[in-house]
Amino acid sequence: MIAVELVKLFRRPRTWVTIALLNALPVLVAVLLALTDLGPRPGEGPAFLSAVLTNGNLYPLAALAIVLPLFLPIAVAVVAGDSVAGEAQGGTLRYLLARPAGRTRLLVAKLVAAFVFVLVAVVVVAAVGYVTGSVLFGVAPTGTTTFSGTTLSSQQIVVRTLLAIGYVTFSMLGVAAFALFFSTLTDSPLGATLGALAVLITSSLLFTLDAASSIAPYLPTRYWLSYVDLFRDPILWRDIVRGVGLQAVYLVVLLGASWANFTTKDVTS
Amino acid sequence: MPLLRPRSALRWSLVGLLVLLLAALPSLVGRLPAADADRSAADLRAAVLASGDVAFSGYAQSAGGLTLPLTDTFTGIADLFSDRATMRTWYRSAQDWRTDVVTATGETGTHRDATGTWTWQYEDDEATRARVFPLSLPIAPDLLPSDLGRRLLSQAADDELTRTGAERIAGRDALGLRLVPADVASSVSHVDLWVDAATGVTLRVEVFGGDASAVGVVTGEPALSTGFLDVDFTEPAASVTAFTPPPGADVETDEGLxxxxxxxxxxxxxxxxxxxxxxxxxxxxxxxxxxxxxxxxxxxxxxxxxxxxxxxxxxxxxxxxxxxxxxxxxxxxxxxxxxxxxxxxxxxxxxxxxxxxxxxxxxxxxxxxxxxxxx
CATH class of the missing domain: 3.40.1000 (Protein Transport Mog1p; Chain A)
Structure with missing residues (x-):
């Protein structure tokens, strides 16, 4: 059933259109930077963007920083929000459940498909970023400078970039879990997507308020950008570990709620 | 018709139980009781003053509520006392330490060695060498609780100090100490300090203003607070505190203010x-x-x-x-x-x-x- 869901997901043109659109902005930014040679100062603009003019190796990270706050969560919420609600809206959910596979297996298949989409989307953004960065900015022969003023070799950059890709992917699984949960509550994919985005916008807004500082450690978006801590020396693991832990909690709770709801609800469409 | 069928109720109960457990966990950990110790205020002060040789590394946050109208001339100080600063520190000795102020997209690191300091500013791609000045404007590392605590207690008299119980801070048992300045000229009403029971390193400092009419004073709230969130008393490696300007960076010399x-x-x-x-x-x-x-x-x-x-x-x-x-x-x-x-x-x-x-x-x-x- 998982294979069926994966084939269905990646045969849909809109899946690839979504991934293509996701890459449009980082590519546009790279072209503009290359044409004008006007990068932001270090510490300004999306993380790592200031450094890419001298080292295209870092563009995968800059590309992730560009799409992470808005476009990537939207893409993930659209796909995951469609998982169950899309079938219900299309009138196919009843037929899917008529098979002996059972609701839990269907939910797991939908879940895996959404997670694979997250991984593919993040890896494609990073890969397109790498190609774009290498072609437009070249690769620095002397390595790159960390936030702390030390120099990383090319090998160290590769390892830390892979860790960053893994972290961003895991962070996005939380978004997928929210959207999937809402998808089991409603027959409207748009409603499920907007529900997940509403949670993320609320979280991002609260994070900027001092008055909400007591609940900040529990906000789902709190640690999203902590992957930049991989580029300090020594690596600052504190927020990265907390980010992984927090997303794991959201995953367990939301997937549990999705299971509790989906396996007991009345399916009429 | 019941609101939930038995099977549905059971599954939702399981989810609810899981949520309750996870939500309560941080609160339960935070309520772990701290072990107090029968130590006098004077003894605790002596331990703080002797803690300059204790090596450690840590992660700290300071928060100031002081709005200083000096944004054009002393921007650094105005930001320091009005903002929240997140710091990482590695301390080997009074002449060998490093403190980084970390932000979402960069950091500013101060590296102390035997003859002075290197200050690395990622945002400016600039390394600045400075000798040790007898008098200088405060910078973020001055707000580390370990350093601030020692400085605040260095000239305190025993009759200005009282004990105030104990708290768990950064996973350590911290003994409370209150300093009430005897001088009528002082604008500080009191300072609360929490000192690591085992090492004498100050783990948290809260400074309270005395004049309620002063700008930025909120009754009952500290005007300045700083504390460790994580601390580790393993000696950091010398390579962590050392600094060499990276290739291509601007290298400047600070002549003092x-x-x-x-x-x-x-x-x-x-x-x-x-x-x-x-x-x-x-x-x-x-x-x-x-x-x-x-x-x-x-x-x-x-x-x-x-x-x-x-x-x-x-x-x-x-x-x-x-x-x-x-x-x-x-x-x-x-x-x-x-x-x-x-x-x-x-x-x-x-x-x-x-x-x-x-x-x-x-x-x-x-x-x-x-x-x-x-x-």
Whole structure:
């Protein structure tokens, strides 16, 4: 059933259109930077963007920083929000459940498909970023400078970039879990997507308020950008570990709620 | 018809139980009781003062609520006392440490060695070498609880200290200590410190302002708080605290702040041995034209400053909410921090800054010497 869901997901043109659109902005930014040679100062603009003019190796990270706050969560919420609600809206959910596979297996298949989409989307953004960065900015022969003023070799950059890709992917699984949960509550994919985005916008807004500082450690978006801590020396693991832990909690709770709801609800469409 | 069928109710109960457990976990961990110890305030103070040799690394946050109207001239200080700063620190000894102020997209690191400091600013791609100045403006590493605690207690008298129970801080048992300055000139009502029971390193400091009418003072809230969130008493490696400027970075030399060098007004009359009851301290290496007055937490720095610089500062203080303008100059209390541009009878101008009350600032301004030779 998982294979069926994966084939269905990646045969849909809109899946690839979504991934293509996701890459449009980082590519546009790279072209503009290359044409004008006007990068932001270090510490300004999306993380790592200031450094890419001298080292295209870092563009995968800059590309992730560009799409992470808005476009990537939207893409993930659209796909995951469609998982169950899309079938219900299309009138196919009843037929899917008529098979002996059972609701839990269907939910797991939908879940895996959404997670694979997250991984593919993040890896494609990073890969397109790498190609774009290498072609437009070249690769620095002397390595790159960390936030702390030390120099990383090319090998160290590769390892830390892979860790960053893994972290961003895991962070996005939380978004997928929210959207999937809402998808089991409603027959409207748009409603499920907007529900997940509403949670993320609320979280991002609260994070900027001092008055909400007591609940900040529990906000789902709190640690999203902590992957930049991989580029300090020594690596600052504190927020990265907390980010992984927090997303794991959201995953367990939301997937549990999705299971509790989906396996007991009345399916009429 | 029941609201939930039995199977549905069971599954939702399981989810609800899981949520309750996960939600309660941080609160339960936070309520772990701290072990108090039968140690006197004087004993604890001695432990803090002896903690300069304790090696550790940590992660700390400071938060200030002081709105200083000095954004044009002393931007760093204004930000330091009004913002939240997140710091990582590695401490091997008083002459071998590193503290980074980390932000979402960069960091500023201060590396101390035997002869001075390197300051690395990622945002400017700049490394700055500086010698150790006898008197300098405060920077973020000065707000680390370990350093601030030692400084605040260095001249405290035993009768100014009391014990205040214990708390769990950064996973350690921390013993409470309260400092209430005896000096009536002090603008600080009290300071609460929590000291690691095993090592004497200060883990948290909260400074409370005494004048409720001062700008930024919220009753019951600290004007400045700083504390460790994580701390590890394993000695950090020497390679972590060392610094070499990266290739391609700008390398600068810091010559110190001219305003703390006597303001280049060598014709100023010497400052007296006492101002408004505050005795002058003998700080080695400081220009004679700069005066450091007071004791312990009650400190006042008196610096003669050149007219143009004074005009810029006065321009900012004049329009600040809560500023007092009179014949003596303009003064402002931001939490426990007092600032004044004092004008002498013959045009001499002084910057007064410290943890003293507004009345003390006025009293000091009235006792400042006039200009000397050229007038």
């Amino acid at each position: 001219p305003v703390l060098d006597g303001g280049r007004t060598p014709d100023q009359s010497p400052l007296p041995a006492e101002l408004a009851g505050l005795p002058r301290q003998d700080v080695e290496g400081v220009e004679r034209s700069v005066g450091v007055y007071g004791r312990g937490i009650t400190q006042l720095v008196v610096v003669p400053i050149p007219g143009r610089f004074a005009d810029r500062l006065r321009g900012q203080l004049d329009v600040a909410p809560g500023a007092v303008l009179d014949d003596l100059g303009v003064r402002l209390s931001a939490g426990p921090l007092g600032l004044m541009i004092a004008t002498g009878p013959r045009g001499a101008t002084y910057l007064l800054a410290g943890t003293v009350t507004s009345e003390t600032l006025a009293s000091v301004a009235g006792q400042l010497p006039t200009t000397g030779g050229r007038g």
